[in-house]
Amino acid sequence: MSLFPVPAPDQIGEPFWAAVAERRLTVQRCPACREWTWQPKPVCPACGSPDLTWEAVSGRATVCSWTTPRPPVLPAFESLVPFVVLLVELDEGVRMVGQLVGDAGDLLRTDGTDVTFSIGTRVTLRWRDQDGQWLPSWAVDR
Structure with a gap:
């Protein structure tokens, strides 16, 4: 992959x-x-x-917006689409971008139709390992 x-x-x-x-x-x-x-x-x-x-900061946030990259994409992303990129607002008021992940920090291969979230959904920081580099990502609160 x-x-x-x-x-x-x-x-x-x-x-x-x-x-x-x-x-x-x-x-x-x-x-x-x-x-x-x-x-x-x-x-x-x-x-x-x-x-x-x-x-x-707390790592607690609210979804402000999102997008789902679809083909055609850069070659580096071909085997990873679809995935969801979230714009979240931290409880501290700062907006950040990150990927939608599962509770364990695994990248969700989804177009978002099988995950229940919308603008205003609460999310929590999760850490995703990308080739030895940790990346801040977001999981939907349950």
């Missing part, structure tokens, strides 16, 4: 991926104005502070 490409962290996002390697989900937060920041940035987009820190 083909695998998805493994992320290549840059200097700004490296602390996120270091936490992910330990199966911890962290997001930047500004100590000055307390705003959360996602995607990783060198300065706070709200107040301009260069002192962003990384804080743990």
Whole structure:
């Protein structure tokens, strides 16, 4: 089976991926104005502070949107479709993208018609192993 490409962290996002390697989900937060920041940035987009820190988040979220890639897709994804990509909003207010997985973190090969979820469905963080790289993914709450 083909695998998805493994992320290549840059200097700004490296602390996120270091936490992910330990199966911890962290997001930047500004100590000055307390705003959360996602995607990783060198300065706070709200107040301009260069002192962003990384804080743990709950991993609890709500589905905002989703899509299902279908053929034709990039060759790296041919053996994996269909699967569901979710846009979720964490309870902390940050939106992230991840794949729909089962409770054990296994990628669900589905077009979404056999899984009950919709906008507003509650999901929980699960960790999916992608060729030795842990990836934050989401499972529907039961």
